[in-house]
Amino acid sequence: MDNISGEFALVISGHSLAHALEADMEAELLMTACACKAVICCRVTPMQKALVVELIKKHKKAVTLAIGDGANDVSMIKSAHIGVGISGQEGIQAVLASDYSFAQFRFLQRLLLVHGRWSYLRMCRFLCYFFYKNFAFTMVHFWFGFFCGFSAQTVYDQYFITLYNILYTSLPVLAMGIFDQDVPDRRSLEYPKLYEPGQLNLLFNKREFFICISQGIYTSLVLFFVPYAVLSNASQDTAEPLADYQTFAVTTATALVIVVSVQIALDTGYWTIINHVFVWGSLGLFFSIMLAMHSQTLFSSSPNQFHFVGSAQSTLLQPVVWLTIALATVICIVPVLAFRFLKLDLKPQLSDTVRYTQLVRQKKRKAVCFSGGAGVRGAAGSTSEGRLGARGGSRRSGYAFAHQEGFGELITSGKNMRLSSLALASFASRHSSSWIDTLRKKKHSHTPTPPGAASGDSSPAPSCVSGSAAPPLSNSPSVLGGSQDAAIEEEEARTPPPSPLQAKPGSSTSHARPPSTTLLAASESTQGPSTGGGPGDTAPSAQGESGGWTLSLGAVQEALSNWRSLGVRSSSPGPPSL
Amino acid sequence: MGKEAAKTGPLAHRPDNSAFMQQRLPAWSPMLTTSTVLPFMYCMAVLCLVVGVSLLITVQGTQEMKLDYTEAGTCNNCFQFLKNVSNAGKSCGCQVVFTLEHEFKGDVFFYYGLQNFHQNLRKYMDSRDDAQMVGRMQNLKNPSSYCEPYIWDEKDVPIAPCGAVANSMFNDSFALQYQVQPGGPINTVPLYRKGIAWYTDENVKFRNPPRNKSQTLAQVFEGTASPPYWQKPVYLLDPLDATNNGFINEDLIVWMREAAFPNFKKLYGVLVRTQEPFTNGLPAGNYSIDIVYNFPVQYFKGRKQVVLSTVTWFGGQNRFLPIAYLVTSGLVFIIAIFLTVIWWKFGKDAKNMNE
Numbered sequence: 001m002d003n004i005s006g007e008f009a010l011v012i013s014g015h016s017l018a019h020a021l022e023a024d025m026e027a028e029l030l031m032t033a034c035a036c037k038a039v040i041c042c043r044v045t046p047m048q049k050a051l052v053v054e055l056i057k058k059h060k061k062a063v064t065l066a067i068g069d070g071a072n073d074v075s076m077i078k079s080a081h082i083g084v085g086i087s088g089q090e091g092i093q094a095v096l097a098s099d100y101s102f103a104q105f106r107f108l109q110r111l112l113l114v115h116g117r118w119s120y121l122r123m124c125r126f127l128c129y130f131f132y133k134n135f136a137f138t139m140v141h142f143w144f145g146f147f148c149g150f151s152a153q154t155v156y157d158q159y160f161i162t163l164y165n166i167l168y169t170s171l172p173v174l175a176m177g178i179f180d181q182d183v184p185d186r187r188s189l190e191y192p193k194l195y196e197p198g199q200l201n202l203l204f205n206k207r208e209f210f211i212c213i214s215q216g217i218y219t220s221l222v223l224f225f226v227p228y229a230v231l232s233n234a235s236q237d238t239a240e241p242l243a244d245y246q247t248f249a250v251t252t253a254t255a256l257v258i259v260v261s262v263q264i265a266l267d268t269g270y271w272t273i274i275n276h277v278f279v280w281g282s283l284g285l286f287f288s289i290m291l292a293m294h295s296q297t298l299f300s301s302s303p304n305q306f307h308f309v310g311s312a313q314s315t316l317l318q319p320v321v322w323l324t325i326a327l328a329t330v331i332c333i334v335p336v337l338a339f340r341f342l343k344l345d346l347k348p349q350l351s352d353t354v355r356y357t358q359l360v361r362q363k364k365r366k367a368v369c370f371s372g373g374a375g376v377r378g379a380a381g382s383t384s385e386g387r388l389g390a391r392g393g394s395r396r397s398g399y400a401f402a403h404q405e406g407f408g409e410l411i412t413s414g415k416n417m418r419l420s421s422l423a424l425a426s427f428a429s430r431h432s433s434s435w436i437d438t439l440r441k442k443k444h445s446h447t448p449t450p451p452g453a454a455s456g457d458s459s460p461a462p463s464c465v466s467g468s469a470a471p472p473l474s475n476s477p478s479v480l481g482g483s484q485d486a487a488i489e490e491e492e493a494r495t496p497p498p499s500p501l502q503a504k505p506g507s508s509t510s511h512a513r514p515p516s517t518t519l520l521a522a523s524e525s526t527q528g529p530s531t532g533g534g535p536g537d538t539a540p541s542a543q544g545e546s547g548g549w550t551l552s553l554g555a556v557q558e559a560l561s562n563w564r565s566l567g568v569r570s571s572s573p574g575p576p577s578l
Numbered sequence: 579m580g581k582e583a584a585k586t587g588p589l590a591h592r593p594d595n596s597a598f599m600q601q602r603l604p605a606w607s608p609m610l611t612t613s614t615v616l617p618f619m620y621c622m623a624v625l626c627l628v629v630g631v632s633l634l635i636t637v638q639g640t641q642e643m644k645l646d647y648t649e650a651g652t653c654n655n656c657f658q659f660l661k662n663v664s665n666a667g668k669s670c671g672c673q674v675v676f677t678l679e680h681e682f683k684g685d686v687f688f689y690y691g692l693q694n695f696h697q698n699l700r701k702y703m704d705s706r707d708d709a710q711m712v713g714r715m716q717n718l719k720n721p722s723s724y725c726e727p728y729i730w731d732e733k734d735v736p737i738a739p740c741g742a743v744a745n746s747m748f749n750d751s752f753a754l755q756y757q758v759q760p761g762g763p764i765n766t767v768p769l770y771r772k773g774i775a776w777y778t779d780e781n782v783k784f785r786n787p788p789r790n791k792s793q794t795l796a797q798v799f800e801g802t803a804s805p806p807y808w809q810k811p812v813y814l815l816d817p818l819d820a821t822n823n824g825f826i827n828e829d830l831i832v833w834m835r836e837a838a839f840p841n842f843k844k845l846y847g848v849l850v851r852t853q854e855p856f857t858n859g860l861p862a863g864n865y866s867i868d869i870v871y872n873f874p875v876q877y878f879k880g881r882k883q884v885v886l887s888t889v890t891w892f893g894g895q896n897r898f899l900p901i902a903y904l905v906t907s908g909l910v911f912i913i914a915i916f917l918t919v920i921w922w923k924f925g926k927d928a929k930n931m932n933e
Contacts, residue, residue: 087591103591147839153700179603226902232839235893239687240776241843242893245698248838272603296782303708303783304722310778320893323629327902330622330910338913341615345921359609
């Protein structure tokens with residue numbers, strides 16, 4: 001099934017689906033459906049919607065998204081991985097059950113391509129950085145263990161340990177996790193292929209995790225051994241040895257905060273004012289809190305708690321200490337820079353390329369100094385237009401069918417069709433009168449002439465059609481652009497030729513004629529005028545024997561185009577007299 | 579609810595169209611391009627080179643002399659003597675000799691060093707009471723429980739200063755002597771034994787308990803006992819200088835500042851340069867040190883040493899940092915060359931082609 005060429009779509013009704021979702025058939029259904037480009041399940045119950053979603057979830061390793069607007073979509077929305085509700089005409093039931101909701105269907109594109117993508121990117125960058133900074137922070141204690149007799153002595157001041165993750169490094173990464181954008185939103189919409197890394201789990205997987213961790217371990221190695229090697233033999237300019245514990249603690253803590261701040265600066269791809277404030281502010285906060293904690297005031301309040309008195313001032317005034325910190329920073333950051341540059345140069349991802357072109361464009365815009373709008377739009381990728389380029393063709397997939405009450409009964413009443421079986425006849429007679437009255441009333445509001453006597457000897461509906469399952473193709477006005485009467489015409493135009501059981505070719509073909517003549521045909525079926533012959537003869541409608549119609553899309557298409565052309569040609573495109 | 583009721587109509591639930599809410603904040607989107615990264619790398623390499631070279635030149639101007647005296651000279655006798663545990667409290671005198679080839683110009687500092695002494699063990703570092711050392715009376719008589727087991731002595735008298743850090747204080751003393759010629763007169767090298775601790779330590783962190791004008795320091799410390807390993811009580815630590823006794827004794831302060839690593843050195847004294855022949859530093863010649871060898875190190879396989887050193891703005895003789903800078907500069911330069919080559923060969927127009 002994987003190497004099916006051509007584009008197919010599957011239209012399946014609720015009745016068929018009920019059979020197809022049985023345990024022995026569902027694998028078959030899944031295989032068929034996944035080989036098609038689009039699947040339309042019409043007239044399905046809410047339960048069936050949820051079952052279809054669950055079928056996909058169970059057997060395919062895919063993330064499912066369900067979008068709907070009515071209360072009947074709630075179970076489907078709940079069973080999918082991501083449920084999207086559309087708030088509006090049908091009330092807010094779907095919205096209440098969904099994970100995301102918006103007002104128009106078209107917002108789904110933005111949800112996925114812009115916000116979903118950014119969310120994935122931010123999450124992955126956040127996670128990677130979080131593991132890195134905590135490994136860099138904690139592994140220093142592991143290396144120190146070799147020198148302190150494994151007595152679990154901490155390298156840093158206890159207050160630094162408490163405040164490191166809360167104050168000194170949390171805000172910058174929070175800002176990155178909220179505001180980061182690798183590519184502006186317009187480019188995200190232009191290049192849908194940017195969505196691929198999210199689907200393929202490229203940005204945070206086992207490999208990326210291990211890279212993060214090893215970078216953290218490398219940083220911790222540098223952060224411990226460089227101060228160790230320098231300070232164990234160094235002294236201040238007053239000859240005080242710098243090898244004491246508190247100097248070492250302050251030096252290592254300062255180096256750590258500076259290195260992880262430089263790292264977040266490298267990681268952040270989108271510097272808003274908030275990012276600037278958080279990054280530089282966190283550094284400033286670190287120094288001010290440290291100086292405050294090591295001050296004499298706090299020491300005099302509780303000497304045992306704040307025994308680091310004087311360390312920060314004494315340590316940070318020594319040039320040796322700053323040279324050590326600078327060296328540690330260079331050794332930590334230069335390899336990272338080199339790796340990233342190499343990756344960008346040799347294996348740029350699509351997002352890197354898009355970013356680069358954006359950068360180039362911005363520079364050009366600044367250089368040339370005219371409004372860049374024209375340039376940007378002109379050079380915009382044509383992917384979005386490409387998708388619409390096939391507008392001229394007749395083949396299309398993904399229809400939406402909304403049903404208006406009453407059509408099913410019309411079809412299944414057999415009123416305008418030839419009755420083939422007794423059952424259908426009885427059914428028809430049972431339902432016809434009341435329904436016809438209703439229809440008459442409805443018609444009256446639209447046209448002067450009521451449908452009149454839909455003669456009982458119209459061609460039968462296929463025997464397979466049952467009333468409730470009549471799947472009608474009812475048309476939303478948007479599809480055909482006609483009034484409901486026109487729709488009716490179309491319905492009758494499409495009343496199918498007789499099933500193989502009946503052999504009435506003559507009148508049957510007449511019913512496949514375009515509507516403007518067909519209504520006449522419908523009411524005077526026996527007369528069967530074949531006027532205005534259109535190319536609609538060839539429109540067969542495949543009827544399944546087992547309940548439910550399955551009209552080929554091609555037939556629908558052609559009938560549509562025929563009707564349209566005729567509608568244009570005829571002088572009175574309005575509803576003909578019935 | 580009231581807020582929602584105020585906005586009605588189809589646009590009632592629209593989010594703000596502000597730049598913040600719609601993620602349109604003006605921002606800078608940097609990118610690692612060739613024109614930023616490669617020059618940066620080269621600059622970094624050059625900078626590291628400059629710093630390394632200048633530091634190396636500075637360090638060349640310092641001088642240092644290290645002498646391990648654990649078993650050297652006559653101190654070997656003391657070493658053997660202290661092997662017997664019952665001799666632990668007794669002092670032993672010995673002498674070591676050394677020669678300075680070149681003069682040590684400028685200020686010279688005398689350190690003692692220890693090897694394999696872990697002042698950075700967790701329980702050891704916690705075993706002190708800073709409130710007591712700052713002179714608070716209630717802590718003087720009631721030391722903190724962290725000082726376990728050096729809080730009360732066997733007579734249930736509180737120990738001042740309490741804790742393992744104070745208890746293990748280094749108590750060797752040194753007297754440096756200079757002999758111009760062999761057989762000639764011997765000059766005692768004057769060492770100033772104050773000003774060897776941090777300013778904040780001397781003035782803020784360590785204070786004697788308050789005393790009236792009539793009290794002597796011994797009276798202030800009445801009712802306390804000295805730590806078990808000490809030979810002298812805390813108020814008699816410095817027999818020569820009365821102001822250098824009690825908690826503010828500089829040797830005690832220096833010792834209480836724990837070292838971060840097992841091999842460390844601590845400042846003992848500063849050369850006094852007021853008299854000949856030491857006005858310019860330590861002249862070249864033969865020196866000997868008379869040591870009162872108290873501190874036993876064989877139990878933890880430690881070593882003891884003395885260090886003489888001069889300092890610059892960069893501190894003492896610290897060769898690691900300049901060499902590390904030079905090595906880093908070399909490595910960064912190699913990386914920069916490597917990146918340039920790769921970029922030249924492979925990456926030059928790839929990005930534009932991708933588009």
